[in-house]
Amino acid sequence: MTQFSKRHACSPDEMRGMTTQSLREHFLIETLFLPDACCWTLSFYDRYLTGGAMPTSQPLPLDNPADLRASYFLERRELGIINVGGAGQVIADGVTYPMAYKEALYLGRGTQSVVFQSDDAATPARFYLNSTPAHATYPNRLVTRADAEVVELGSPATANHRTINKLLVNSVLPTCQLQMGMTELKSGSVWNTMPAHTHDRRMEVYFYFEVPEGQAVCHFMGEPQETRPIWMQNQQAVISPYWSIHAGAGTSNYTFIWGMAGENLDYGDMDFCAITDLR
Numbered sequence: 001m002t003q004f005s006k007r008h009a010c011s012p013d014e015m016r017g018m019t020t021q022s023l024r025e026h027f028l029i030e031t032l033f034l035p036d037a038c039c040w041t042l043s044f045y046d047r048y049l050t051g052g053a054m055p056t057s058q059p060l061p062l063d064n065p066a067d068l069r070a071s072y073f074l075e076r077r078e079l080g081i082i083n084v085g086g087a088g089q090v091i092a093d094g095v096t097y098p099m100a101y102k103e104a105l106y107l108g109r110g111t112q113s114v115v116f117q118s119d120d121a122a123t124p125a126r127f128y129l130n131s132t133p134a135h136a137t138y139p140n141r142l143v144t145r146a147d148a149e150v151v152e153l154g155s156p157a158t159a160n161h162r163t164i165n166k167l168l169v170n171s172v173l174p175t176c177q178l179q180m181g182m183t184e185l186k187s188g189s190v191w192n193t194m195p196a197h198t199h200d201r202r203m204e205v206y207f208y209f210e211v212p213e214g215q216a217v218c219h220f221m222g223e224p225q226e227t228r229p230i231w232m233q234n235q236q237a238v239i240s241p242y243w244s245i246h247a248g249a250g251t252s253n254y255t256f257i258w259g260m261a262g263e264n265l266d267y268g269d270m271d272f273c274a275i276t277d278l279r
């Protein structure tokens with residue numbers, strides 16, 4: 001089963017007048033994982049697709065959504081996958097990639113058949129998916145945590161001590177425009193991406209997970225001098241337009257996956273906002 005929904009791109013002027021409900025309808029992706037389904041949200045910022053695939057006892061194929069008008073999903077796209085559930089496998093054109101928790105897989109343009117499987121239906125794999133248009137073919141590749149480029153940022157004193165694992169980025173493997181990684185906050189640290197930044201060259205999607213039961217993350221978006229909060233639960237995603245900051249504070253520590261696409265592949269291309277300038 002495939003679910004597919006669309007979100008228009010909108011301007012910061014439009015965001016300014018939004019109610020809480022309308023802000024959530026435009027930017028928050030509440031449901032990514034349903035049993036034996038692929039759930040997709042197409043954002044018209046850079047035609048970015050955010051999805052989840054949760055196979056249980058049956059193999060789950062990556063279907064070809066009618067909205068793509070393609071002969072198969074990856075005919076004109078590339079796909080990044082990070083497993084945030086139990087162990088599983090992704091079978092791409094007959095090659096089986098075993099995927100443990102927090103491992104990543106890149107599938108390039110032209111991969112015709114993709115099937116998701118869980119090792120154990122009782123603890124199903126949860127494949128978090130990001131896909132962007134692609135105009136060249138780069139090789140499919142599993143990226144384990146050992147392959148990641150790891151950067152430690154922040155400090156306990158500013159409650160933002162965290163480890164950035166760059167997984168599907170151009171220092172690790174070639175991609176057309178997709179860049180994905182995972183940031184893990186240390187116990188006692190709650191702030192991600194602070195000092196906050198924007199990047200006109202790229203849009204971004206954040207997916208929060210490992211948020212403990214009963215806790216939540218308050219994600220901040222909007223132009224730096226016009227921010228709005230979106231309260232998020234475990235395993236939800238939020239779309240960040242190129243004009244928006246994307247930073248959050250949890251009521252506990254947590255982990256999140258960032259994925260982005262646009263003009264360049266330069267992770268460091270960010271316009272930082274001084275903390276005291278935020279409004």
Ligand SMILES: O=C[C@H](O)[C@@H](O)CC(=O)C(=O)O
Binds near residue numbers: 153164183260
């Ligand atoms: O453009 C890059 C992204 O916003 C993230 O990689 C930032 C992040 O993970 C963090 O600072 O915690």
Ligand SMILES: [Zn+2]
Binds near residue numbers: 199246
């Ligand atoms: Zn960013």
